Structure formats: structure tokens, C-alpha cells
Amino acid sequence: MGVVGLLVAIPITLLAHSGGHGGRAVKTAGPRVQLNPRVVDSRLEVSYRVPRGWHDSERAGLIELRSGDAATAVSIGAPAGAPAYARVLSDALSAIRDRYSNVRVSARSSGRLGGLPARTVALTATSPSGMPLAIAVTGARGKARAYLIEVFTNTRGAPASLVQAQALLNSLRPSG
Secondary structure (H helix, E strand, O other): OHHHHHHHHHHHHOOOOOOOOOOEEEOOOOOOEEEOOOEEEOOOOEEEOOEOOOEEEEEOOEEEEEOOOOOEEEEEEEEEEHHHHHHHHHHHHHHHHHHOEEEEEEEEEEEEEOOEEEEEEEEEEEOOOOOEEEEEEEEEEOOOEEEEEEEEEEOOOOHHHHHHHHHHHHHOEEOO
């Protein structure tokens, strides 16, 4: 799965970018997070709001979002049809185990993401450059698509970017 490989490579290429888009505040469990207006990606059939100061891009059929402090990256993809969502999650976890060292599962859960049934696996790992990471990998089953959402954060980074990533995930609305 080429898309899974790209999703796993995102934290290796974390770069600091600054935003500059206007937005409004959204209440989360912690501090207020400024989110830009909703982005709709018709190819992936998903909409979301990017935190102020984050950089978003799209390549190879996936959405990449990076925090301004370069500590957190979120990727959103839809690499397969809905029936394959469990396999997509399994393939992503295998790719992480192949690419990173000291990979440990810290939690597993089932729930909903943007209204869709989803499974999440939380992990810790070490990047090839020695950076300690916390990773959350979610597979969600849409009507026609299997969504894969990954969050990578440098555990040495500022916790603010993780709060911002949570606000982004709370705004995520897959519809495919």
C-alpha cells in the first residue's frame, strides 16, 4: 500500500510552517484553539478545520497537516474501499513497526470518528533519527471508503500542538 507508506513517512519530514489564515476560536477541553474556516476535499470526501498556524498540503491522494511548532503531524487518507478498513489499519501498524524502533502499543479503542465507526491504536516509538514519538492510528469505515488517520507527535514537543491536533480531529467529517 503506497499511501500507507507515505502516511508513515510524514514525521520524518516535519517542517515548521506558519499559517496566517483567519479563523475563529473553538472550545476544546483545554485552551481555546483558533481554527481556520472548514476545508472540503471532494476527492477524499472529507472536511476538516485546520488550526491557525498549521500548514496543510495534499500529495499522492492524502492530506498532510503539520503544526507550526513542527511537533505534530496529522495525515488523512482513504486508501481502500470501506470493507477493507480493518486491513488498512493493520497495514498501517505493520508499516510503523517496519519503519520505527521500540514500537509499543499503549492502548486500543473502538468508537466513532466524525460519525463513522472507528478503531484506534495508540503507540509509542522511536524515529530513525532517535526522536521519541507518540502515535495514534485510526481506521474508520465510511459508506464507500476506508479512512486512515494518523497523528504523530514528538514527545519532546509542546503540548499545545497536541491540543490543536485534537481540535482538528474533532472537526473531521468524512462522508465517503
